[in-house]
Amino acid sequence: MANLLWLLLPLYITLLIIFVSGISILEKNSYFKLKNNLQYKEYLAKTSILIPWIGKKGLPKKLRNSN
Known part of the structure; x- marks a missing residue:
């Protein structure tokens, strides 16, 4: 269960930043x-x-072509 949690927490925080606070208010x-x-x-x-x-x-072309 702990292994799955470390994958889900960054996604949860990203969704909070985008939809609940921060970005939506500023936009x-x-x-x-x-x-x-x-x-x-x-x-x-x-x-x-x-x-x-x-x-x-x-990704910008410059970064795509550098790989």
Whole structure:
């Protein structure tokens, strides 16, 4: 049981950060402040919520080609 727990806890914490506190509150506030800003709209279209440097489409080409 303990072995399974160490796998589930990071997932649980990630879900809490994304949906319960932190990110959702910041995203909502930022959207209402910056919804008319074109640069912010581009940022939202390109950037992942939790890990910004990965992007919404996956790893950048530079990182994919280095492997």
